[in-house]
Amino acid sequence: MASILGVGLERIKQGEIGFEGVPLGDTIPERIDEIEIVAAFDVDEKKVGKPLSEVVKNYWQGDVVFGSDPTIRMGYADMRSQEADVDLEEVVGRLIEAYEKDEVEIFVNLITTEWAEPFEDINEVKRVIKENDVDRISPAQLYFYSVTQYERPSAFINCIPTLIANDPAMVGLAEETKTVVFGDDGASGATPLTVDILEHLRERSRKVISISQFNIGGNDDFNALQDAERNLSKEITKSSVVQDILGYDVPHFIKPTGYLEPLGDKKFVAMHIPYVSFNGAMDELIINARINDSPALAGLIVDLIRLGKMAIERENFGTVYPVNAFYMKMPGPRDARTIPKIMGFEMVRDWLNEGIDTRSWEGYEAEALYNGKA
Amino acid sequence: MASILGVGLERIKQGEIGFEGVPLGDTIPERIDEIEIVAAFDVDEKKVGKPLSEVVKNYWQGDVVFGSDPTIRMGYADMRSQEADVDLEEVVGRLIEAYEKDEVEIFVNLITTEWAEPFEDINEVKRVIKENDVDRISPAQLYFYSVTQYERPSAFINCIPTLIANDPAMVGLAEETKTVVFGDDGASGATPLTVDILEHLRERSRKVISISQFNIGGNDDFNALQDAERNLSKEITKSSVVQDILGYDVPHFIKPTGYLEPLGDKKFVAMHIPYVSFNGAMDELIINARINDSPALAGLIVDLIRLGKMAIERENFGTVYPVNAFYMKMPGPRDARTIPKIMGFEMVRDWLNEGIDTRSWEGYEAEALYNGKA
């Protein structure tokens, strides 16, 4: 993912490609060519210590010259149930040192899907760090914590299903520490399309009978999801959409279904949505897609990085629902619901144009806007 | 179509089915059970003179008792190039007499797709009637004209592709004569879904490569479209959407493709949309659907009849863009563009809630709303 993001950014800067897949393209003042990748962390020893440009070669055949080419640093591997000798405060200190050295401003969390329990209460986060409760904190949570402790006002973009923008503890911590957090789980893939199609049916009062959504792919993420616990994390993400959009629940099967190495990053998706139309007529939709996972997410991140910078400048600390509503599968804060992405896109525009005070955005208000008028 | 509309209305009244397929369901004050079918016109001699309940049996197996059961009257058959001896004013007079007798308030135009030239200028309409220029006027145009001459303020819902709400002459005539006109071409079928999917892609700046949309069915409408001229009329409707939604044109093939009698009213749709994502990645969407054509449209008409009544009460004469934007494939007036149906649905809600002055709705304002803020 990070490789595709890096390659795409360079190719845009060099005019080789356009703004395809970047929702806001060049319609906002923050320019794509001002984005610079200044640091990268990984826990794969085969990558650590190498320049980004070299690691990229595993995922991209073409020739790309990188403007800035950071060396991959060692990140924080999952230490839960490892009985390892770790000092969390030391780890955080080391990370912050690196952030300062590289003058990082925006953080993009792209680690492999993991299972993690939200903290709910700020004090619980603080306790875990203080008591060095290594088994209680996941890598994504630890990275986020480290960013909040980094002095510079900064933004954390959580592209995986770990609950950060949906964890009141984390959002509280962000507000306290001048941190912006966007999340959770980048809305690439088939789910945003499903959301918009369900909205399409809801507006016509068509009664959905059931929803099947199969996904199969061959990238690292699908491989990781063969692990049942990680898959559970993904499933929670994706299922919440049905009730939120339709207003009623429907038997559904929406989850990453399997791993087939030859498919690589270009997954195969199959959806089936039978529904009742007027006068009891039975209709059905079948949707198949081939979608390159990494570029779909990378294009969104190009926007999120720039929106993160804007949010810092506007001092919209904590989480920003109007951004999350479009760009995330599980838009935080926790009480906010999933809304049709087309509505979410309008919200992004409103936020861009009017600089509305995002701290007042609560779930019920979003719903009010969405259902009619606030 | 009219049969399915009649059957569905009765079954809703009798509590046999819910509001499936009726977008506004029971969320507006105008109640579905107050809709009454008081008259019906047809040009098929096998139907004329029979009660509606008997004709319905050709299209619906179940038992339905009709509250009101009008006898089918003879309508106006296409007289162009027929060298027939017709007096247009007399025809119109005869129709109006029937409207008055049956106290019709809302007219639903469901005749078979036809080819027709818009008039552009009110005076041209008047000339045609005055000079009895039978070859210049299509059945849909004549019906609409007759409704404008009917004294009672009334609404005309144009569910076929003939340009009425998109013909400045007709809209002008409507304004002059206290007539509401909704049109053109009811937005059932696959095109509204295509519109929303294209919008989904546009918001992500995905560059669409081409669009194929095949439709094949076995009802009278598909049969009629085997006639090349009629098909052309349909093709114009459906193609305008691409440029309007995406903002750029794309090679596309969007049209009724063929007739297969055994498919009956439940058509088969296949769509193919390849697009470029971030970093030049090539994705593609393939959508297949089985859709019952008549119920899809009938459900919309149940709303349009009630919205027509509201528009009469509000004296929103002429055409009403916010209604057309959601319910029609080619929303009039002529300069208005196709917008995503999800946006259109918001417009309907706005119109319902705020009673905004619809005469001021022009295409550019819709675009303003759609692209950000007016």
Added chain:
Amino acid sequence: MASILGVGLERIKQGEIGFEGVPLGDTIPERIDEIEIVAAFDVDEKKVGKPLSEVVKNYWQGDVVFGSDPTIRMGYADMRSQEADVDLEEVVGRLIEAYEKDEVEIFVNLITTEWAEPFEDINEVKRVIKENDVDRISPAQLYFYSVTQYERPSAFINCIPTLIANDPAMVGLAEETKTVVFGDDGASGATPLTVDILEHLRERSRKVISISQFNIGGNDDFNALQDAERNLSKEITKSSVVQDILGYDVPHFIKPTGYLEPLGDKKFVAMHIPYVSFNGAMDELIINARINDSPALAGLIVDLIRLGKMAIERENFGTVYPVNAFYMKMPGPRDARTIPKIMGFEMVRDWLNEGIDTRSWEGYEAEALYNGKA
């Protein structure tokens, strides 16, 4: 399944429907209207003791009068790991008594998919019964054993994935006891189609890259497959086809994927098969289907019952590869491979026309025939 079989047989007898879904239709001397359901076993207490015609009402809305209407008898529930007090010989004795009373000739095994270990050696079967090793024998195995001990020459049609025709112990037992066994796992559903499509690709030397085949349904069988062990049994069945047909293995995901109650007996299937064509061109096939599971299998059983009777008359005891090759997903005997169903159909015809000695049919001969000439 049994209900649909019963209903369909009656409706054919009464001339209400034709031979749709019955491969051999009326092209063989054994007539469909001579098939009579004389007994039925179940372990569901809600069904036992009721006439078949009453149970059928849960699965079929229409009115059907049954010529013969047996009362459901209590069958043999899975006793493995139940620490129950069971005497296998007594159970078998009781079953045989019922068979004799009802003069059963052909047995159709339609119990829910189960996990079972093949015996490999006849002596092991005998030991299990003798030592009353209740934990070693599955219901399907016990039923089959009971049929071999029934004096009348008879046929056992194994429609589930338990290895019977693929277990040398069971086939040996069948030969010893004048029993015909067809199996294993009735070739309904999507797999036979996959087999024929893979053969289509193989003949053109197209190199298959990967195979995805998702199945989701709402009948009891899909519900049972939510149990991981049962699903494993199904997966083994379905995966063996790839290597057998293509001649090389390919990464594949072919298994029942989930359970969605509203789909009922009509499952949704999605397949994806990318392949390399001439000059390195990348093509792909995507297949979606809605398939009623029970009728698809029931139609095959109507043939298998009649072929079972023919096999008894011809004294083709043991298993009959030419029949299995077409009608079964895992055609026994064990060394036989899966062949394209179109080839299997030719084999059935050969067997019908020439009465070839099926005991000499070994896997390698089938392969010889299939690859060219023996």
Added chain:
Amino acid sequence: MASILGVGLERIKQGEIGFEGVPLGDTIPERIDEIEIVAAFDVDEKKVGKPLSEVVKNYWQGDVVFGSDPTIRMGYADMRSQEADVDLEEVVGRLIEAYEKDEVEIFVNLITTEWAEPFEDINEVKRVIKENDVDRISPAQLYFYSVTQYERPSAFINCIPTLIANDPAMVGLAEETKTVVFGDDGASGATPLTVDILEHLRERSRKVISISQFNIGGNDDFNALQDAERNLSKEITKSSVVQDILGYDVPHFIKPTGYLEPLGDKKFVAMHIPYVSFNGAMDELIINARINDSPALAGLIVDLIRLGKMAIERENFGTVYPVNAFYMKMPGPRDARTIPKIMGFEMVRDWLNEGIDTRSWEGYEAEALYNGKA
């Protein structure tokens, strides 16, 4: 097409790719690396006079060095209704001169789909040439005639829908002149798959309700088919399969549906096949595919060239049904039917192994073989 054939042949010779898409691969003695392209004809002035290797660059990006690299010669453009001053005998003479000079042995007809009337009677062909009836003869017919007049025993592979192997006049001419003719219309694309799927359904007595098969692509052939007459020629080809395979006719829509330039050579195919299964159950199959047209056909031609050489050596002059049955959409001779391609493949093997006398292959014998045993 010719470009892809040329490129693929070179890449196989150079070991860059395998035998993907070449049905017989290296299983026959005639080796692929012995095939040499010695001449090429075209009527496009932009191509004539250039070396093949240069023209190829329009259709293939990679670098390929050609072993033999003939200069494109001017072919025979359609002269019907052109009122042009042409002397057919002179044209034929000029063509034969070129054949002799380049020592051509196998001719592959890949001209754009055209409309042509079969001759039925040898004498009519002779009359047309003698009387210089330019309006009566299509380019494909003229090319074939020229090959029959070329002294060297040779083979003509007709890859387009013009009836050559299905025209008794042409087959008779071939027999008289020591010419082998394979045809008509190379069985690439979606139709062979449709044929095998229909056979799959037929074997299970599933009653097909209707068949839709849409094809849309962006290569020259799809462009040409926008011309109604050419499309008619294609439609005739494709429709004959239904009755032949199923044994009954079914309403169907099987034809090239449109032209979308951006799809290039990789067409999009959508098929819909609803059918009745046992007990009146309604199932349906939906098949979508992306297929590179040129490579699919080119791979078949690699076989046909080698089979043509074998047929010349075996003196199987006239047409060869067992070859046509697999490789052609409309297998000649005229009375022969379309059979499932899987059966056709067996026939090719029989012909290869046993050298059966192909002149005795008549339609009824094929049917006998197909339905059971002769």
